[in-house]
Amino acid sequence: MTGLTVTGWGTALPDRIVTNAELAESLDTSDDWILERTGIRERRVGGTTSELAIAAGRAALERAGRRGDDIDLVLLATTTGDRIVPATAPTVQEALGIPGGAVDLNAACSGFVYGLVLANGMLATGARRILLIGAETLSSITDWTDRSNAILFGDGAGALVLEATDDAGDLLGWDLGSDGSATHILKCEHGGTIEMDGKEVFRRAVRVMVDSSKASLEHAGLTIDDVDLVIPHQANLRIIHSACQKLGIDHERASIVIDRYGNTSSASIPLALVDAIETGRVTTGDTLLLTGFGAGMTWGSAVLRWSR
Ligand code: COA
DSSP states (O other), X not given: OOEEEEEEEEEEOOSOEEEHHHHHHHSSOOHHHHHHHHOOOEEEOOSOHHHHHHHHHHHHHHHHTOOGGGOSEEEEEOSSOSSSSSOSHHHHHHHHTOOSXXXXXXXXXXXXXXXXXXXXXXXXXXOOEEEEEEEEEGGGGOOTTOHHHHTTBOEEEEEEEEEEESSSOSEEEEEEEEOGGGGGGEEOOTTOOOEEOHHHHHHHHHHHHHHHHHHXXXXXXXXXXXXXXXXXXXXXXXXXXXXXXXXXXXXXXXXOOHHHHXXXXXXXXXXXXXXXXXXXXXXXXXXXXXXXXXXXXXXEEEEEEOOO
């Protein structure tokens, strides 16, 4: 048996903070409305996806005590690559001195969970170490004149070093899904900006998070009572609270970074995970439930044992 274990983690965020009050200077909105309807206070804006991915990846390598040439594969989850072709992962691979393969994957906000599950499969078929990164510059595809979208999104990156184990590893269960019939509710065409039916996304998001979380727990042979901490995609605090309530877990047991970073798509789950690690909310032996959803629609959940 071969599985994965997490040996390093890191994040990167642009310095520039955009508060709700600053958005309200140019949009017909207010700090109170945004905070109450989404849980967001501010977001970070700036840089390129590769810059953020490289910085987060470098931090994760340092934390793992690894160098670039220890890594067999860079898996970069992003919807906002630096360009259409080539992918952004080779830019990261070059900057970090990684000799292995490099590929982007786009499952929108579910991308990091998809990456974790794919990495587990790669480790099972011979890779020894993988650098998994979620990085986004959603500010580059946001219509800053549209108050229903501009308030939600931000830029950032988070990364994990994943290493092969000689046992079944720490990914205890997972669930991935997609419903291409819902493409129209959240999308961005080439050269365009994000278009979204917010209410419909909200309605479906809660349902798929709950169903997918349950499926991944069942795959792991566990129940929600076994979960120590939920690491949810950070799209709207009300979505997280509603999903926790339906799952039967106190929302206090969810890691929250949306107040500081907004929705950073593929980066939001690793940002929430690393925040939980660095604030001492994760201890050895904990069971973590990572769960996300996004454009596609896609969704993904993973049950991860924390063995650090
Ligand atoms: N500031 C002030 N008022 C706003 C506003 C803003 N930024 N955006 C919308 N409004 C207004 C609307 O015009 C509407 O006014 P009306 O009642 O006079 O028509 C009212 O607020 C309610 O709008 P509504 O769209 O019903 O708000 P909502 O509670 O559904 O919140 C979202 C809107 C976008 C925050 C919410 O639907 C959401 O978060 N959806 C999920 C989005 C998401 O997760 N996307 C990413 C998925 S990965």
